[in-house]
Amino acid sequence: MDKGIRIGQVEFFALFTLARLFGSLTYVGEGSMPIDTSTALLGQLCAALLAWGAFGLVTGLVRLAGTQTPVQLCFLTGKPSGRAATALLGGCSFLVMVQVINSFERYFTSTVYPEASGFIFILWCIAVLIFFNVMGLDALSRMSNLLLLGLVLVLIVVTAGLWSVAEPVELISPFYEGPMALLSSIYRSFVDWGDLIVMAMMLPMVGGGGRRAARGVFGAAIVVAELISVLVITVLGGASRMQLYPVHALFSAADIWVPTRVDFLFMMLFMTVCLLKGALHLAFVDHALKTLLPVGRAQHSLGAAALTAGVAAFALSRSHWLASNFIALMNSGAPMLLMTLIIPLLWGTAALLSGRHPS
Amino acid sequence: MKMPYFYARDAYQPPSGPEGEAQRLTASLNENLIILRQISGGSDDLIVREFELCGLRLCLLQIEGMVDSLAMADFFIRPLFAAALSNNTTPDAFADYMRNQAIFAIDQQEIGSFSELFSFVMSGFAVLLCDGLSTGYAMGLQGFAYRSVAEPLGEFNVRGSRESFTEALRVNMSMVRRRMKTPLLKMELGTVGENSRTGFCLLYRTDKVDSATLNQIKHRLGAIRLDTVLESGYIQPFLENAKASFFSTVGTTERPDTLCAKLAEGRVGLLIDGTPFALTLPHLFGEYFQGFDDYAHPPYYATMIRLLRYLAFLLTVMLPGLYVAIARYHLELLPPALLYNIATAEENIPFSAMLEVLIITLIYEVVREAGLRMPQPVGMAVSIVGALVVGDAAVKAGIIGAPMVMVVALTAVSAFLVPALYQAITFLRLLLIFAGGFFGLFGITAVLLMVGCNLFARESMGIPVTTPVAPIAPYGWRDLIVRVGWPKLSREQLNVQHLRQEESDTIPHKTEGQEE
Numbered sequence: 026m027d028k029g030i031r032i033g034q035v036e037f038f039a040l041f042t043l044a045r046l047f048g049s050l051t052y053v054g055e056g057s058m059p060i061d062t063s064t065a066l067l068g069q070l071c072a073a074l075l076a077w078g079a080f081g082l083v084t085g086l087v088r089l090a091g092t093q094t095p096v097q098l099c100f101l102t103g104k105p106s107g108r109a110a111t112a113l114l115g116g117c118s119f120l121v122m123v124q125v126i127n128s129f130e131r132y133f134t135s136t137v138y139p140e141a142s143g144f145i146f147i148l149w150c151i152a153v154l155i156f157f158n159v160m161g162l163d164a165l166s167r168m169s170n171l172l173l174l175g176l177v178l179v180l181i182v183v184t185a186g187l188w189s190v191a192e193p194v195e196l197i198s199p200f201y202e203g204p205m206a207l208l209s210s211i212y213r214s215f216v217d218w219g220d221l222i223v224m225a226m227m228l229p230m231v232g233g234g235g236r237r238a239a240r241g242v243f244g245a246a247i248v249v250a251e252l253i254s255v256l257v258i259t260v261l262g263g264a265s266r267m268q269l270y271p272v273h274a275l276f277s278a279a280d281i282w283v284p285t286r287v288d289f290l291f292m293m294l295f296m297t298v299c300l301l302k303g304a305l306h307l308a309f310v311d312h313a314l315k316t317l318l319p320v321g322r323a324q325h326s327l328g329a330a331a332l333t334a335g336v337a338a339f340a341l342s343r344s345h346w347l348a349s350n351f352i353a354l355m356n357s358g359a360p361m362l363l364m365t366l367i368i369p370l371l372w373g374t375a376a377l378l379s380g381r382h383p384s
Numbered sequence: 385m386k387m388p389y390f391y392a393r394d395a396y397q398p399p400s401g402p403e404g405e406a407q408r409l410t411a412s413l414n415e416n417l418i419i420l421r422q423i424s425g426g427s428d429d430l431i432v433r434e435f436e437l438c439g440l441r442l443c444l445l446q447i448e449g450m451v452d453s454l455a456m457a458d459f460f461i462r463p464l465f466a467a468a469l470s471n472n473t474t475p476d477a478f479a480d481y482m483r484n485q486a487i488f489a490i491d492q493q494e495i496g497s498f499s500e501l502f503s504f505v506m507s508g509f510a511v512l513l514c515d516g517l518s519t520g521y522a523m524g525l526q527g528f529a530y531r532s533v534a535e536p537l538g539e540f541n542v543r544g545s546r547e548s549f550t551e552a553l554r555v556n557m558s559m560v561r562r563r564m565k566t567p568l569l570k571m572e573l574g575t576v577g578e579n580s581r582t583g584f585c586l587l588y589r590t591d592k593v594d595s596a597t598l599n600q601i602k603h604r605l606g607a608i609r610l611d612t613v614l615e616s617g618y619i620q621p622f623l624e625n626a627k628a629s630f631f632s633t634v635g636t637t638e639r640p641d642t643l644c645a646k647l648a649e650g651r652v653g654l655l656i657d658g659t660p661f662a663l664t665l666p667h668l669f670g671e672y673f674q675g676f677d678d679y680a681h682p683p684y685y686a687t688m689i690r691l692l693r694y695l696a697f698l699l700t701v702m703l704p705g706l707y708v709a710i711a712r713y714h715l716e717l718l719p720p721a722l723l724y725n726i727a728t729a730e731e732n733i734p735f736s737a738m739l740e741v742l743i744i745t746l747i748y749e750v751v752r753e754a755g756l757r758m759p760q761p762v763g764m765a766v767s768i769v770g771a772l773v774v775g776d777a778a779v780k781a782g783i784i785g786a787p788m789v790m791v792v793a794l795t796a797v798s799a800f801l802v803p804a805l806y807q808a809i810t811f812l813r814l815l816l817i818f819a820g821g822f823f824g825l826f827g828i829t830a831v832l833l834m835v836g837c838n839l840f841a842r843e844s845m846g847i848p849v850t851t852p853v854a855p856i857a858p859y860g861w862r863d864l865i866v867r868v869g870w871p872k873l874s875r876e877q878l879n880v881q882h883l884r885q886e887e888s889d890t891i892p893h894k895t896e897g898q899e900e
Contacts, residue, residue, distance in 0.1 A: 033855040133826065138713075149823075149830055156834050160627070164841030167854035171836070285719050293829045300833060 030230050034238040036166035037231045038245065039173035041224055044302040045246035046176070048217035049253045050272055050295050051128045065254050067199035068210025073247040075211065076218035079366050080239065083225050086373035093229040095222060095369045096316060101376035108317055110372050114222060115313025117364035118306045119334060121219045124355050125303040126150050126338035127348070129296070134342075136270055137292055143342045150303065151335040157304035158311065158327055162227070165304055172297055179290050180252065186279030186287065191259040216358025221365040223305045226312070307331055408497050411475075413441055413515035420445075423498060430505070438469040440478055441515035445501070450508035452527020460488040460510065460523060475516030482512075482521050491524025506581065530555065531660075536638045538803055543680040548638040553583050553657035559640040560587060560653070568592075569647065576605060576656075577613035583657035584619075587643070592650035594881040597845045601652055601665060616659040623654075623665060625842050630808035630835070633844035635667035642676050650879040666844035666880055668851060670864045672804050673697070678867050686867040693801045694865065700798035700809050704741045705816030705828050707791045711737040713824030729785040738821030740784050744792045745817070747773070749810070752796075851883045859883070 032040075083095060092098045096114065100107030129150045130143045157165050199207065224242070228235045256275055257265050265271035276291035307330060314326035341348045354360070409416055417432065424430050429448045434441065446456075469481065483494070495501055495511070496519055505511050508526030533555070536548035549556045557571055572586040584605070588598060601623065608622050616636070625633045635651075637643055638661050643653050646664045654663040673693040678686040710717055711726065718726070733740060751770030755763040775793070778784045799809050812835060819827030842849040852860030859876075860883050862868040 035856045036854060137826065138824070145823075146826075149826075153830055153834060157837055160837045160841040163848075164837050167840040167848060167850055168833075168836050170854035170856060171840075286717055289714060289717060289825050292825060296826065296829050297833065 030161060030163045031232055032163055032166045032227065032230045032235075033232055034235060034241075036163075036170055037227065037235050038238040038241040039169035040166045040301065040305070041220060041239075041242040042245040042249070043169055043172055043176065043298055044220050044223075044305055045218075045242065046249060046294075046298045047125065047128075047302045048214075049250045050291070050298055051132070051270075062202065062206075062210070063195075063197045063199045063258060064202045064206050064210045065199075065214070066196075066251060066258075068207060069214045069250050069254065070247060071207075071211045072214030072218070073243050073250075075215050076221060077240075077243045079218075080221050080225065080243075083221070083365065083369040083373070084228060084236075084239075086369060086377070087225065090373060090376050094226050095373075096226065096313070098369060098376060099372040102372055102379065106372070106375075110368050111313050111316050113368055114364055115310050115317070117219075117360040118222065118309045118313070119330065120355065120360045121364075122154075122303055122306040122310060122330075122334045123337045123341070123351070125299050125306065126154075126334055127341045127351070129299045129303070130338060130342050132270060132273075132295060136273055144339060147335050147339050147342070150300070150338075151331045153300050154303045154307050155328060155331050157300065158308055158331075162230070162305075162308055165301065169301065172301075175297075176249075176294065179287075179294055180249070182281065183276055183279045183287060183290070184252070184256065186281045187256055187260050187275070189280060190278060191256070192262065193259055195259050195262045196255070212358065213356070216356075216361040219361040219364065220302065220305065222369075223309050225365075225369075226309060307334070310334075406497060406499050409495070409501070409513070409518050409520055411516055411518045413443055413513055416513055417443065419498060420501075423502070437465065438471055438473040438478075440473055440475065443513045443515075445505055445511040445513065447505055447508065450528045451510050451525050455525045455527060456510060460525060463488065475514055478514055479517055479519065488521075489523035489525055491522075493522050495520045495522050503575075503581065507583070526554075533559070539637065539639050539642065539676065541639075541675070541677045541680075544676055545639070545641050547640055549640060549655070549660040549662060551658050551660055553585055553655055556640070556655045556660075556662070557585055557587075560643060560647075560655075563640060563644045564647065574605065576608055576610070576619060578609065578611050580610075580612040580614065582613040585655040587647055587653035587655065587662075589647050589650065592648070592879055592881070593652060594650065594845075597666065597881070598652055600845060601654070613656070614658060616654070616656040616661050616663050619654070619656060620663060623663065625844060627838070627841055629838050629842050630811055631669060631805075631839055631842060631849065633665075633667055633842055633849055635664035635671055636661045636804065637664060638662075639676060645676075645679075648877070650881045666847045667849070668844065668847065668880070668883070669839065669842075669849045670852075670860075672802055673865075674863070679870075683867050683869045687865065690865050690867065696798035696801035697805065697809070700795045700802075701812045702816060702828070702832075703791055703795050703798075704745065704813055705820035706825075707788070707820075708737045708741055708817055709820030709824045709828055712821060726785075726787050729787050732782050733785050734782070735784075736821075737788075738817060740788050741792065741817055742814075744778070744784050744788055745795075745813070747778075748792060748796055847880065847884050857883050 087093065087095055087098050090098050090101055092101065096107075096111050099110035099114075102110075126147060130146045133146045134141055134143045224239060228239070231238060253272060253275075257271050260275055260278055261268065261271055265274070268274040273288055273291050273295075277286055277288040279287050281287050307327070310330045311327045314330060315323040317323075318326060341351055407419060410419075413434075417434075420430075420432070431444075431446050431448055433444045435444070436442070463486070467481065467486065469478070473481075486492075491509070493504075495504060500522075501511055501520055504522035508524075508528055509522040510525050512521045512523070514520075530552040531550050533547050533550055535546045539548070547559060549559065561569070561571075566589075568589050568591045570588055570590050573583060574586070575581045575583055586598075586601065586605075604622050605619070608619065610618060613619060620632070620634050620636075623634050635646070637646070640662075643662045643664065647653055651664050651666060654665070656663070673690055675689070675693075678689065681689070711730070715723060730737070735743065747770070751767060751773075755767040755770070757763075758766055775789055779786050779789055795813065799806055802809070815831055815835075816828055819831040821827075823830070840848070840850050840854060848855060851857050852864060860878065862872065862876075863878055
């Protein structure tokens with residue numbers, strides 16, 4: 026979150042479009058946000074619009090208060106309350122990071138290399154996250170350009186490979202399951218937009234303001250999510266509920282000549298998306314720690330945050346009770362709502378009402 | 385006393401020489417010669433010839449083998465002895481003659497200190513000292529031996545010039561100047577290396593260069609504290625980006641025409657005395673895949689060749705690693721027929737796929753290195769024997785499988801399409817073999833992401849090396865993978881400075897000086 030970093034609009038768009046894919050790719054059946062029903066098609070769309078509204082609200086408050094980022098906005102209410110808000114925001118982002126590392130480890134040890142030790146994957150993940158952050162967010166965003174191009178190519182290949190086996194009749198009315206199912210779908214999709222806070226934090230770094238790029242992120246993310254949902258519904262249908270990773274199964278079903286299977290593309294995509302999202306949240310956690318800690322102690326905040334997240338993810342992989350409670354907490358949407366809506370709204374309104382703002 | 389323009393060091397710190405060098409020349413020739421011998425330690429290659437002329441005691445200094453004897457005799461000694469000087473000429477009259485009437489060489493300058501004296505003498509000048517004068521006269525009559533201009537060894541071309549740089553700085557400068565006859569091309573000379581005092585020449589187009597970039601390069605050159613500089617590789621690390629990487633942010637070329645093309649795009653060139661290569665800055669990643677012939681071929685063919693180079697780069701870096709990863713962890717990716725063939729070929733091989741590829745890669749590198757270092761005819765023989773050993777005998781002996789030979793052979797040949805990246809390719813290839821061997825496609829993806837991030841983090845003089853891909857700058861796309869035709873290239877001539885991130889949003893689609 027270095028102010029000296031400058032990111033282009035296209036790079037910002039690519040980075041967050043990829044990070045947003047995490048929700049669709051890590052879908053593991055009933056537990057998390059459903060993407061395999063026609064209800065989800067409308068739910069994801071409505072959730073994206075809601076998220077756009079929330080993002081507009083937060084960035085609007087930030088601008089109205091004459092500040093640059095949500096953290097700066099929180100500090101307008103005073104140093105102690107600003108520090109408390111920063112700690113809460115950083116804590117929520119830390120939870121998202123743990124979720125990412127945990128998903129990373131779980132996917133590889135359950136689907137790709139079932140006999141492997143989860144510890145190795147957590148170690149790799151932490152190493153790459155730290156490396157990405159050492160290289161800088163600008164490098165990460167530049168790389169995203171190429172990765173997004175790769176994503177588009179992969180989706181074209183997979184869609185073409187699945188075309189012959191898709192059953193469009195599976196697409197039914199989104200209202201078929203009733204309004205409660207639709208509302209539930211909207212909520213679950215909405216709370217998956219945990220990257221909004223990092224987006225809002227990075228807006229000042231974007232050349233030209235970045236609002237247009239942010240709009241693009243919402244547009245592209247919803248297109249990709251809907252495409253994946255349509256493919257899951259029409260190709261896997263009800264069978265998707267029996268798959269541990271339905272999107273992985275979807276890629277495995279794609280009929281390509283050479284190579285015979287393209288599930289390795291899913292693996293590469295999954296890795297990329299996880300690592301990008303994890304790196305973004307690690308950058309935010311690092312920023313929060315540097316804001317909270319004295320300069321001397323904040324020197325190793327990046328490594329400390331990554332290692333702590335790794336230890337937490339390892340603990341989750343060892344304890345089923347801990348993991349199920351953690352997943353329940355993340356699926357409840359509490360961290361996301363706190364991070365992207367409640368804290369910025371409360372602190373922002375307080376700052377505006379108290380008149381403690383530069384403008 | 386004014387130094388000759390080509391030794392002006394306004395921008396650079398003069399190297400601090402041995403003690404006493406900064407001392408001024410005195411009016412006593414004897415005293416000067418004593419100091420001279422003290423500083424030089426009586427070096428045998430310093431020729432000191434004392435003589436008398438018209439009542440004056442003169443002394444001629446030169447380094448053996450660095451002055452052209454014929455030019456010295458014809459343009460200096462003969463005219464000097466034939467000069468219309470009276471029998472009892474005073475030192476002041478001689479100084480006036482030297483200053484206003486005599487032209488023994490175009491590069492003729494007065495010098496006032498031992499530091500200047502040594503600078504000139506060591507560069508092949510002849511220096512004349514006169515008893516009674518506290519100044520000397522340096523004359524550019526260099527005539528040392530150097531390799532003549534030859535064909536480039538690493539940047540061959542089908543069309544266009546066959547000249548490459550030599551080791552002599554002045555010859556290299558003249559080769560550039562012959563191709564760019566504009567006063568806008570500026571050359572600045574300087575020295576680097578505390579004791580080697582290696583000459584270098586900064587070249588740039590005054591109408592295109594970015595002054596901040598130029599100043600940064602000058603500053604970095606001035607800050608170099610090396611005792612000896614024998615090759616451009618000594619200087620290159622000082623001009624690199626601070627972040628460590630496999631990919632250099634400084635370009636090299638041995639072709640004067642390539643250097644001229646880069647100067648025309650707003651880059652800065654650096655020629656180092658004793659090196660047949662020029663350094664160019666800023667250097668973008670896309671430049672590795674450009675060749676001089678691309679601009680002589682029709683655009684469609686040039687584009688195809690560039691695509692081939694990118695493909696070859698990916699192949700040579702990734703193929704062995706991918707092969708190992710798939711053969712060890714992801715056999716399900718292969719079609720059954722191909723899988724059967726590979727399994728049949730590999731069933732009797734005693735090594736794992738990773739060890740097998742490492743062995744054959746190692747053998748290949750040994751053979752290649754031996755071929756490079758040996759005299760050319762022997763080197764060729766070594767390559768042929770090596771190819772036979774690796775290719776045929778090793779397969780028959782059951783040490784390696786035939787598919788592996790094909791993989792490594794394809795990898796080796798592909799590397800030659802991007803010769804400037806050879807070191808990076810070799811190391812990355814090994815890294816991916818280990819990653820693929822130990823972690824399969826997961827390891828390969830992780831390493832590629834890290835290497836990619838490192839590449840995208842690199843900047844060359846403030847310009848991200850991955851531009852115009854990222855940050856996106858459509859302005860630069862017409863000469864990246866697709867090479868558009870000359871009419872369009874000349875209409876909107878590329879200037880690398882316009883690819884800076886802050887400018888990429890508002891690219892001036894016209895170069896400076898171009899009319900609206």
